[in-house]
Amino acid sequence: MAVPISQAWTVATYVLKQKLMRRRRYPLVLMLEPLMRCNLACAGCGKIQYPAHVLKSELTPEQCFKAVEECGTPMVAIPGGEPLLHPQMPEIVAGLVARKKYVYMCTNALLLAKNLHLFKPSKYLSFSVHVDGQREHHDFAVCREGGYDIAMEGVRAAVAAGFRVTTNTTLFDGADPNSVRLHFDEMMEAGVESMMVSPGYTYDKAPDQKHFLGRARSKKLFRSILSNRKKSWRFNASPMFMEFLMGKKELTCTPWGMPTYSIFGWQKPCYLLQDGYADTFDELMESVKWSEYGTESGNPKCANCMVHSGYEASGVNYTFGSFKGMFQTVKAMLFDRYEDREATEILAGWKKTTHEMPITFIPKAQRADAVKSEEVQAVAQPVKAIAPDEMENAPGTAHEKLEGWTPELTTEAEVREAMEKAFDYRGDVTITRKDGSAVAGYLYDRQYGAAFKDCFVRIIPTGKQTKETIPYAQIGSITFTGKDTAAGKTFENWVKRYWEKKAAGEQNIQIEPEYLGD
Structure with a gap:
């Protein structure tokens, strides 16, 4: 089995209990984020762009x-x-294991081999190692040469030491399904217990804003990868979620299924979106307007999401929601080959992209001409609305340059707008109250209501571990004083520098994580 029988039984009885209690919304996996700092700066990750004092x-x-x-x-x-x-x-980890929680510690494994002695093998503990494909693809995805070899050293060491080891693979546009299937073979040969695979989320703070998969392309990609499976492959995911990725099953998002707790509190509404924070789990479940999230809601931030954290719980919920769901799940487990002739043809005809050839950079003059041409076409042709399931590529986000800005705050509407921008900003701000007192720090939350008097922001002052609450009505001015940590580190710039350094003979090239100071 992909997971121990004891774990499968524990999860099954837990879900059945929720069903018997007629709980419509219940959590399945807690996403626990004890820190935000990382020793990688992956192209598709938008989780670590924060000021140094927050990362500490x-x-x-x-x-x-x-x-x-x-x-x-x-x-x-x-x-x-x-x-x-x-x-x-x-x-x-020891405390969670003592509580008999099944723990998946997600790691890039750069430090795994040297830290294994600090942990004890247990059926309750699994190292979930982030491996994004074969060597070349993984190293480009994590923006670090040699990352794959270090990660696999950690995988093999953990397996040899008797630990449960799973892998987590995130795919973006440019992934080669033939290579991914070979990657699965390599992971099974390395002795991992099971694998998880998912498309990447369109993080608006990620360095790479040009390689997010649209739903249509995701389904085509995963159909080609997950059809005609080898018997040796084992996956750490519900069969219904896997069918969802392949376009064989429709599921609705269950953002409450994997709630997130971090240094900021309980994240609204899910692991991927940051739309505010609650102080308690009950407050999270009661205060979020769940109908405003998920692809079916029409929320543009959810439009292309097919990610594990949003839909794995949906698959489990579908299984235990009816006899039909249970029957389909059992059938999928017994007949898991998914023979598909057309998927084989897709694999054969897939146009492989390579990282061996540098990206071609168009001169500014040519880019300007191209922009003018696009503008003319945009005026001449009306924009056609595209349904999420028809999109091949998900659009990225152009970052607004706010560093150094002091907006006008003469009306309530201007205050509301400025606080929304400050909430989205990944740098410190300085708020001056109407009484003249000021606080500088990271504005991590804003709560807004119909009445202006009910609105407030929450801020972590620079150099402190405390949190301060400031009502909108007390704010006299705000200045975006800190560096925007989500701006400047573009994937395109890194690729350009990569090939320059490669030509100069450098090795172990990478995007450096945010400097935390002394």
């Missing part, structure tokens, strides 16, 4: 245990950031 912040073991007790899920995933950078991670 960590949850204590006690805070982690409290969140687990609040949530009550049988499984806990520990992403980040890189969990192995947390000095108390062994204590956190």
